[in-house]
Amino acid sequence: MADSLDGRVVMITGGSTGIGRAAALCCAREGARLVIADIDEAEAANTLDQVKTAGAEGRFVRCDVSQGDQVRAVVASVAEHEGRLDAAFNNAGIESDWASTTRCTEENFDRTIAINLKGVWLCMRDQIAQMLRQGGGGSIVNTASVAGLVGSRGGCAYVASKHGVVGLTKTAALEFAPKGVRVNAVCPGVIETPMVERMIESTKLEREAFERQEPIGRLGQPREIGEAVTWLLSDASSFVTGVAMPVDGGFVAV
Ligand code: NAD
Numbered sequence: 001m002a003d004s005l006d007g008r009v010v011m012i013t014g015g016s017t018g019i020g021r022a023a024a025l026c027c028a029r030e031g032a033r034l035v036i037a038d039i040d041e042a043e044a045a046n047t048l049d050q051v052k053t054a055g056a057e058g059r060f061v062r063c064d065v066s067q068g069d070q071v072r073a074v075v076a077s078v079a080e081h082e083g084r085l086d087a088a089f090n091n092a093g094i095e096s097d098w099a100s101t102t103r104c105t106e107e108n109f110d111r112t113i114a115i116n117l118k119g120v121w122l123c124m125r126d127q128i129a130q131m132l133r134q135g136g137g138g139s140i141v142n143t144a145s146v147a148g149l150v151g152s153r154g155g156c157a158y159v160a161s162k163h164g165v166v167g168l169t170k171t172a173a174l175e176f177a178p179k180g181v182r183v184n185a186v187c188p189g190v191i192e193t194p195m196v197e198r199m200i201e202s203t204k205l206e207r208e209a210f211e212r213q214e215p216i217g218r219l220g221q222p223r224e225i226g227e228a229v230t231w232l233l234s235d236a237s238s239f240v241t242g243v244a245m246p247v248d249g250g251f252v253a254v
Helices: 016-030 042-054 068-081 106-134 157-181 196-204 205-211 222-233
Strands: 009-013 034-036 057-062 087-090 138-143 181-188 242-247
Touching: 009 068, 009 106, 016 034, 016 042, 016 087, 016 106, 016 181, 016 222, 034 042, 034 068, 042 057, 042 087, 057 068, 068 106, 068 242, 087 106, 087 222, 106 138, 106 157, 106 181, 138 157, 157 181, 157 242, 196 242
Parallel strands: 009 034, 009 087, 034 057, 087 138, 138 181, 181 242
Antiparallel strands: none
16 A cells, blocks of 8 residues: 555554554554554454564453443553554444344443444544644544434334434544544445354344345455555545445445
């Protein structure tokens, strides 16, 4: 990539597995210094081993993104240890219990919103404040979903959370464009990660049913999202802000 992330400090939430891990590896290849914020320390160690093999540096900070004090502590720790925060990928999320509008429980709704939506806002709040304090702008990418762009039967809480992420992204993009902080969202289609493996298991649907949702005829690979995220985080996308970019094998083109 022409405008690499060489030496840039990048914070990734949900970087222990799946899309977050793949994005960490793509950023590592571009020379980024990584901070993985997640609740799963064991899997984070695997991510960091692979980051090291790719020739980059990284460290883990335990953080539940739904807890404001924990998010604040991670960003403060980045400011103290790495000295600055250049970019962030707010990606931590849960699939939630798949349930329709009439069957979704209040507990499921609250938990999904707390992690998938409030977690993104909490992260952006402290990350943008840090970027403004240090000067020089920054780039943030939030993980929404194709479920942030279109409805999905039975996905009440998840779809609401991901549409919310798109709204937060556009709003922060407008607010901080004049200050040089760009904010975008990536909207993955169905990607082969532990999350989707769990969904295949819990819905008892055949894997082919998930593949058929993708016009391209297969599930996406985490690396295919990681590449798009790396581009959005880097200066190669310097005129792009406020977009919710589908990376979805044609899912929302139907
Ligand atoms: P995954 O389950 O493999 O990874 C999720 C990561 O988030 C894990 O490392 C997990 O430990 C972490 N996490 C969960 N709750 C957390 C919390 N409260 N605080 C901090 N970390 C937490 O799933 P994935 O498929 O890689 O999903 C990553 C993101 O992509 C999610 O936001 C998900 O909604 C979104 N997404 C996934 C797909 C897909 O098909 N896999 C499609 C669209 C959007």
